[in-house]
Amino acid sequence: MYETHYHRASSIQDAVKLRQAAGEGKYLSGGMTLIPTMKQRLAAPTDLVDVRQVPEMKGIGVSGRTVRIGAATTHFEVASSAELAAVCPAISGLASHIGDPHVRHMGTIGGSIANNDPAADYPSAMLALDATIITDRREIAAGDFFTGLFETALEDGELVTAITFEAPAKAGYQKFANPASRYAMTGVFVVRRDNGDVRVAVTGAGSNGVFRHKGMEAALSANWSPDALVNVTVDASDLLSDIHADASYRANLVKVMAKRAMAAA
Amino acid sequence: MAKITMTVNGRQVSGQCDDRTLLVHFIRENLGLTGTHVGCDTSQCGACVVHMDGRSMKSCSTLAAQAAGSDITTIEGLAANGELHPVQAAFKANHGLQCGFCTPGMVMTAVDMIRRHSGHLDEATVRAELEGNICRCTGYHNIVKSILAAAAEMGGARVAAE
Ligand SMILES: Cc1cc2nc3c(=O)[nH]c(=O)nc-3n(C[C@H](O)[C@H](O)[C@H](O)COP(=O)(O)OP(=O)(O)OC[C@H]3O[C@@H](n4cnc5c(N)ncnc54)[C@H](O)[C@@H]3O)c2cc1C
Ligand code: FES
Numbered sequence: 001m002y003e004t005h006y007h008r009a010s011s012i013q014d015a016v017k018l019r020q021a022a023g024e025g026k027y028l029s030g031g032m033t034l035i036p037t038m039k040q041r042l043a044a045p046t047d048l049v050d051v052r053q054v055p056e057m058k059g060i061g062v063s064g065r066t067v068r069i070g071a072a073t074t075h076f077e078v079a080s081s082a083e084l085a086a087v088c089p090a091i092s093g094l095a096s097h098i099g100d101p102h103v104r105h106m107g108t109i110g111g112s113i114a115n116n117d118p119a120a121d122y123p124s125a126m127l128a129l130d131a132t133i134i135t136d137r138r139e140i141a142a143g144d145f146f147t148g149l150f151e152t153a154l155e156d157g158e159l160v161t162a163i164t165f166e167a168p169a170k171a172g173y174q175k176f177a178n179p180a181s182r183y184a185m186t187g188v189f190v191v192r193r194d195n196g197d198v199r200v201a202v203t204g205a206g207s208n209g210v211f212r213h214k215g216m217e218a219a220l221s222a223n224w225s226p227d228a229l230v231n232v233t234v235d236a237s238d239l240l241s242d243i244h245a246d247a248s249y250r251a252n253l254v255k256v257m258a259k260r261a262m263a264a265a
Numbered sequence: 266m267a268k269i270t271m272t273v274n275g276r277q278v279s280g281q282c283d284d285r286t287l288l289v290h291f292i293r294e295n296l297g298l299t300g301t302h303v304g305c306d307t308s309q310c311g312a313c314v315v316h317m318d319g320r321s322m323k324s325c326s327t328l329a330a331q332a333a334g335s336d337i338t339t340i341e342g343l344a345a346n347g348e349l350h351p352v353q354a355a356f357k358a359n360h361g362l363q364c365g366f367c368t369p370g371m372v373m374t375a376v377d378m379i380r381r382h383s384g385h386l387d388e389a390t391v392r393a394e395l396e397g398n399i400c401r402c403t404g405y406h407n408i409v410k411s412i413l414a415a416a417a418e419m420g421g422a423r424v425a426a427e
C-alpha cells in the first residue's frame with residue numbers, strides 16, 4: 001500500500017471539510033472495497049477521511065412505511081434490523097447475503113452504492129425501490145445516481161449521508177452468487193407498489209452496470225406472477241461477458257433470477 | 266507516523282505506526298501477538314479474523330488507525346486462567362485442525378457465530394457462516410463438527426446458568 005494520511009471525521013460537516021482540505025483524498029467507510037484496492041496499489045489516495053463513526057450517518061429509521069438508512073450503516077445492521085424486516089424483508093435478505101459475516105460487520109450501504117461495482121447487490125435494490133440518495137448537498141433519485149461501471153452522479157468530494165425509500169407492497173431479490181466472491185454474477189430485485197407500479201432492476205449482468213428491464217416490468221404489471229416472465233426475451237447484446245459467464249448465459253440467468261425473485265416476493 | 270491506542274485482550278496498548286499500517290500488522294509486529302495470521306492478499310481467507318467491539322472482522326482489510334479507540338480480541342485473548350475456551354477445546358477434541366494455519370481465524374469466527382446465533386446452530390448454518398474462512402487441509406468436516414459441539418456445550422451451559 002502506498003503512503004496515505006488518515007483522518008477520522010466526527011460529523012458530516014467535519015468530513016466534507018477534511019475531504020476538501022485533502023489533495024487526492026477519498027472517503028473511507030467500511031473499507032471492504034477501498035482497503036483491498038489500496039493493498040493491490042490500484043488506488044493511492046493521499047488522504048483517507050473515515051466516516052464510519054459519524055453519528056448522523058449511522059442507523060436505521062422506519063416511520064410508517066418510510067425507511068431511512070444512514071450511509072455508514074453496516075450490511076450486518078441492515079440484515080438484522082427487525083424494524084426493517086417488518087416492512088421490507090427483501091432488503092434484509094439482500095444484505096444478509098453480501099460477502100461473508102466479517103465483510104458484513106464492516107461494509108456499509110453508503111460505501112457500496114458510492115462504489116457502484118457492476119456486481120454489487122445494493123444498486124439493484126436502490127433502483128427497484130426508487131430510493132433517494134441523500135448527500136451533504138442534495139438529494140438524488142436512484143435512477144439518476146448510477147451512471148455506469150463504478151460511476152455515479154456524485155461530484156468530487158460529495159458525501160452520501162443516507163438513503164431513503166417507501167417500503168413497497170411486495171419485493172423480492174435473488175442472485176446467482178459467484179462461488180468464490182459471493183458478488184452477484186446476476187441479481188434481480190423486483191418491486192410492486194400498491195398502485196400496481198412494478199420495477200425490475202438487474203445487477204451483475206449489464207455492461208453499463210445496474211439497469212431496469214422494461215420488458216419484465218410490462219409483463220409483471222399485466223400479471224404479477226413468475227409465469228408472466230416465460231415469454232419475455234432478454235437481449236444479450238448489452239450484457240457482460242467475462243471468465244465467469246458469457247452474455248448469453250447471463251441473459252438466461254436474468255430470467256431465472258427474476259422468476260426466483262418473484263417466487264420470494 | 267501516528268500513535269495509536271486501543272484495548273487488546275482487555276489491556277490498553279499503544280504503539281507508533283504508519284497511517285497505512287494494517288491492523289493485522291499492528292497486532293503481529295507492534296504487539297507481538299502472532300496468533301493472528303495472514304493467509305491471502307484478497308480479503309477472502311479469514312486467517313486474520315479478530316473481534317472488534319464484539320464483532321468478527323478481517324484485520325488484514327482494516328487500518329490500525331481505523332481501529333484506534335476500539336476493543337479488540339485476538340485468539341490469545343480467548344483462554345482464561347490457562348484453560349482453553351470451549352471452542353478451542355472442541356477443535357482439539359474433534360480434530361478440527363491439521364496444519365493449524367486457518368485455525369485462529371476459524372476459532373474467532375466460531376465464537377462470533379455461536380454468540381450471534383445464541384448457540385442455536387445446525388450444519389447448514391455453520392457451513393454458510395464459514396463463507397469467509399478458507400481451510401486448505403481439513404475439508405471443513407471436522408471444523409463444522411467442532412463448532413457444532415462447542416455450540417451445543419455453550420448453549421447447554423447457558424441454559425443451565427439461566
Ligand atoms: C471478500 C469480499 C466479498 C464481498 N462480497 C460482496 C457481495 O457479495 N456483494 C456486494 O455487493 N459487495 C460485496 N463486497 C463489497 C462490500 O459490500 C463492500 O463493503 C462495499 O462494496 C463497500 O462498502 P464499504 O463501506 O466497505 O466502502 P469503502 O471500501 O470504505 O469505500 C468504497 C468506495 O466508496 C467511497 N465511499 C465510501 N463511503 C462513502 C460515502 N458515504 N459517500 C461517498 N463516497 C463514499 C470510498 O471513497 C470508496 O471509493 C465484498 C467485499 C469483500 C472484501
Ligand atoms: S489474510 Fe485477511 S482475509 Fe486472508
Ligand code: FES
Nearest residue numbers: 363364400401402
Ligand atoms: S488446518 Fe491447515 S489450513 Fe486449515
